[in-house]
Amino acid sequence: MSLPSTTDRPGPEGGPPPESGARRHSGGFRLPWAFIVLVALLAAGRFLLAPYLTDPALQTWATVFVAVCVQALPFLVLGVALSAAITAFVPPSFWTRALPRHTYAAVPVAGVAGAVLPGCECASVPVASGLMARGVAPPAALAFLLSSPAINPVVLVSTAVAFPDDPSMVVARFAASLVVAVLAGWIWARFGRAAWLPAPRRTVGTGEGKVSAFLDAMRHDLLHAGGFLVVGALAAATLNVAIPREWLTAVAGVPVVSVLVLALLAVLLSICSEADAFVAASLTAFSPTAKLAFLVVGPMADLKLIALQAGTFGRAFVRRFAPLTLVLAIGVSFVAGWTLL
């Protein structure tokens, strides 16, 4: 796990190429042991354990856990496929033409471009990784990573539906999220070090190699990022069932604390960015600024996302990037809440 996710991918330049090296014909047919063992375990568990797993708390936990996984997996598959396609099929020259050469100018352009990926945050992590592999400057790719789950049309429409009497909430969410994404990109451009990110992915050869590289990249990223997604889902489900909601109403009236509490709640609950506006709207006891912080922090730094980033970009990266986005998101929410709401 400590290995950066992209360095152990097979490729023509690094490690033995799939076609020529490491050719191990073990001579004929081998049983798929791993598959047989997995299915046997599932079948045995179904008959031996299942009758005892009926506690309502456990069932509620399992429902939320499975729900987060089932909801996020299609977006992860989509993001991984897009990322693998970007690395395998889009030439690097495309990005140098599409984005301004200067990194500080490329950051806001990439941030606004986040609006075109309609999906939740799980898709944006692998896509940002694919962009970096194709030569897009990391600060620009990170601005895209942060802005895309918060400012795409699907999310803005659902925010408008959740706050029917309050169109300024949509404006504030859009503006605050974009500002946080651009600021984070610029700060990373000024202070970030290349060593905190994994080495760029190697480019892919031509012909048949492209398709097999595409499939290998997809399989690798799915397993790796998917494993971390499950870590995030486990944590989110546990906290979802374990946090007593009465604690929330107790602090709702306190000015600054209530904003910090909702920001923390957004981190812990890891609700999909397409649905978080409805949850925010239901927290009626809280101030609009607190709700805005919930909407800005959630798509940028929730548990599920932090786990995914750790899996994709490595721990050295996430140890610096997650606190940076969290502090920026809370700070910008305060300012936007005072000026816009």
Added chain:
Amino acid sequence: MSRQTQGAVLLVLGATLLSISAFSTTYLNYVRPGFRPLIVGAGAVLAALGLLSVVADMLGRPRAHDHGSRVAWLLAAPVFALVLVAPPALGAFAARRDDGSPARSRTAAHDALARSGVTELTLGEFIGRAYAPSSPTLAGRKVRLIGFAVPGEGGRGWYLTRMQVRCCAADALALEVAVHGAPAPAEDSWVAVTGTWVPWPDGVPDEYAVPDLTATEVSGIEQPTEPYE
């Protein structure tokens, strides 16, 4: 983790996603109905990728150098949760934990309800109408509501409840109506309640309060295929 193991995990996960979405309606316990094509697609991609790896390995095809991380084993966790616990739709346990108030659409226009006969309403619409600022479209009208029973704390009364889900069960909110004039059914049992709304004593309240309903008939029903509103 060998390529064969990686393939096995992907195949089992993909097959599970397909079985809860393409071949049954179990997925409705976890996400909105609109997610079906996405889940079927993801399941098919995962299963195909897994199958490719497993078959390539069975036939002894050359291996790319693979040392995928152990964290990938965790992808089997949702499969085990689905097969061993078979998590049902959120019920009374989740509803009791939620004390937020549902987001009400105060601006939505409401058509007048039929003066005679019974109108079937969702809990969300019933609560929305109860909070409509001007026209008392509910007063005196007979309505039929569907939900599960949540007995009140300390055996006082009971609530007809349904969870409202916008994306997945992690964002569920409880819609509740307090039912009067009928004994509490068993916890988590699904019922259809026919009755009339009890008007607010002093106009629409500012703070959210659960609306009341006087029941004339309570009958047990099967859990709907779509458990959430």
